Amino acid sequence: MGEENPTSGFYTVDDFKTVKKYDTHIHINVEDTTFIQLANEDNFRFLTVNVNTSDYPHIEDQRSIALSLIIAYPDRLAFATTFTVKNWGKDEWQTQTLDYLKESFEKGAIAVKIWKNIGMELKDKNGKFVMIDDPRFDPILDFIERNNVTLIGHFGEPLNAWLPVEQMTIAGDKKYFSENPQYHIYLHPEDPSYNDQINARNNMLKKHPNLRFVGAHLGSLEWDVDELAKCLDKFPNMAVDMAARITHLQFQSVKNPKKVRAFLIKYQDRIIYATDHGVAPTSNLVVLKKSVHDSMVSDWRFFATNDEMNVSHFDKTFKGLKLPREVIDKIYRKNAEKWFPGI
Numbered sequence: 001m002g003e004e005n006p007t008s009g010f011y012t013v014d015d016f017k018t019v020k021k022y023d024t025h026i027h028i029n030v031e032d033t034t035f036i037q038l039a040n041e042d043n044f045r046f047l048t049v050n051v052n053t054s055d056y057p058h059i060e061d062q063r064s065i066a067l068s069l070i071i072a073y074p075d076r077l078a079f080a081t082t083f084t085v086k087n088w089g090k091d092e093w094q095t096q097t098l099d100y101l102k103e104s105f106e107k108g109a110i111a112v113k114i115w116k117n118i119g120m121e122l123k124d125k126n127g128k129f130v131m132i133d134d135p136r137f138d139p140i141l142d143f144i145e146r147n148n149v150t151l152i153g154h155f156g157e158p159l160n161a162w163l164p165v166e167q168m169t170i171a172g173d174k175k176y177f178s179e180n181p182q183y184h185i186y187l188h189p190e191d192p193s194y195n196d197q198i199n200a201r202n203n204m205l206k207k208h209p210n211l212r213f214v215g216a217h218l219g220s221l222e223w224d225v226d227e228l229a230k231c232l233d234k235f236p237n238m239a240v241d242m243a244a245r246i247t248h249l250q251f252q253s254v255k256n257p258k259k260v261r262a263f264l265i266k267y268q269d270r271i272i273y274a275t276d277h278g279v280a281p282t283s284n285l286v287v288l289k290k291s292v293h294d295s296m297v298s299d300w301r302f303f304a305t306n307d308e309m310n311v312s313h314f315d316k317t318f319k320g321l322k323l324p325r326e327v328i329d330k331i332y333r334k335n336a337e338k339w340f341p342g343i
């Protein structure tokens with residue numbers, strides 16, 4: 001693992017459309033074919049991820065949207081289901097959740113997403129935050145594992161969420177946390193700390209070593225590839241998706257491109273291309289399609305070439321990583337197929 005083969009060669013920007021690729025983290029929340037068109041034109045398969053958030057349609061509606069698109073375009077789309085915690089604390093919650101997951105698996109869900117509302121929103125009857133290592137989740141996680149389904153976990157937030165806006169590294173984080181102060185934990189010092197979130201996730205993984213786990217958003221360790229490496233070393237059944245965090249790798253590449261490149265080569269079996277793009281009822285579809293395409297080409301350029309680049313998230317220039325072809329093939333295709341059986 002991890003040795004660079006100098007004869008493997010490199011892709012160019014022009015190879016973007018010809019190489020078969022996956023994006024394992026998008027959100028299609030309306031019955032619309034923009035992403036299907038993108039998949040056809042740019043040679044992608046997508047995993048649309050249902051999320052238990054009040055910002056999205058009801059989870060059953062998200063599932064119906066995914067299913068109707070999958071029936072029409074089975075070669076372009078797969079879906080990840082989720083579950084509600086509305087009845088948390090009631091006796092029936094566990095049975096209802098297992099029933100919903102069973103039904104989702106029968107309908108073809110290949111993954112389950114658990115979102116940051118666990119750890120950051122849900123409270124028990126004593127007003128304490130419910131964390132993902134709460135024993136009441138164990139039967140649910142066991143059921144996911146028994147069905148050979150992958151768990152996608154988004155726990156906590158980028159480290160920037162614990163900083164004042166002016167100290168955040170990335171423009172996207174400055175914008176998101178200014179617009180969503182409820183998740184800007186710097187403003188809520190009484191809430192669980194960054195380490196509390198990471199520790200709860202790690203405790204959950206220790207209890208479920210055979211659960212196949214994909215940490216969304218670089219496993220919330222986006223700020224330092226060394227920290228992410230330590231975590232991947234500790235949990236061999238964990239991979240990470242890069243959704244909405246590629247710019248954090250670019251930010252680290254300003255100072256230390258060799259370190260970021262070496263990390264991606266060493267952990268080439270554990271990193272999955274993903275973007276977090278999505279389509280909502282309010283999206284302008286023409287603008288959306290172009291901007292998603294352009295940003296995906298920019299990501300490709302970062303991984304495949306050594307071009308000088310700029311992105312809108314910070315001021316500094318950085319260079320592409322020019323990863324070997326075989327590493328790109330894993331990040332964009334083979335790892336998705338390995339970590340999401342059935343995708």
Ligand SMILES: [Zn+2]
Pocket residue numbers: 025027049243276
């Ligand atoms: Zn997402």
